Amino acid sequence: NPPLVQMLVPGFSVRELPVELTNLNNVRYRSDGKLVALGYDGNIWLLSDTDGDGLEDKVEPFWDNQGRLRGPIGIALTPPGYEHGNGLFVASKGKLSLIVDTDGDDRADKEIVVATGWKEIPQNVDAIGVALAPDGSIYFALGTANYANGYLLDKDGKSQYDLASERGTVLRVSPDFSHREIVCTGTRFPVSMAFNRHGDL
Secondary structure, three states, X not given: OOOOOOOOOOOXXXXXXXXXXXXXXXXXXXXXXXXXXXXXXXXXXXXXOOOOOXXXXXXXXXXXXXXXXXXXXXXXXXXXXXXXXXXXXXXXOOEEEEEEEOOXXXXXXXXXXXXXXXXXXXXXXXXEEEEEOOOXXXXXXXXXXXXXXXXXXXXXOOEOOOOOOOOOEEEEEOOOOOOEEEEXXXXXXXXXXXXXXXXXX
16 A cells, blocks of 8 residues: 655655645745645646645635636746736746736736747647746747657658757747747757756756
8 A cells, every 4th residue: 555656765755735736737835935836727826834734735726727828837936026926937838928916915817928929839738847037037948849750850851950940949038028039959848947046047
């Protein structure tokens, strides 16, 4: 009768949260200690520890998606006092969004589309992985055009891969959201990114 999750490396322990949420694929702790959880259905939740035992036991909705975010994978939280509101950047099919609470009630009330306009791929996921840089730039990735044919070989075996394409790249969006640029090519689907304390992505 083994536990549902087993750590095979010593020094770790696993405790199940006493809440029932399904479909989660991204979690991040806010500066106030609340846990922000994103579901693959696009709904976003806030989890709190109300009894001080170290496990989040209360769940409150932050964003009721209603189909606006498709296949989201990748979040980055806004820093305290962020000019657009308290919330998170979310990468999803066809766009990078900023979901924010502008009136301070801990419920998101606005979606700002930060980047969009690329040709979507047939898969359910295309924009993935988000990180907020120390200078306020936002980094995210666009999955490769064809994960089963990375070099886009045609029927004659000739590569149709285009280094100028945004597909299979990591992109940087300016802090004011006015433009984006490719900073890395040749990636597949980098689903998670973060900056370390030295400012390295």
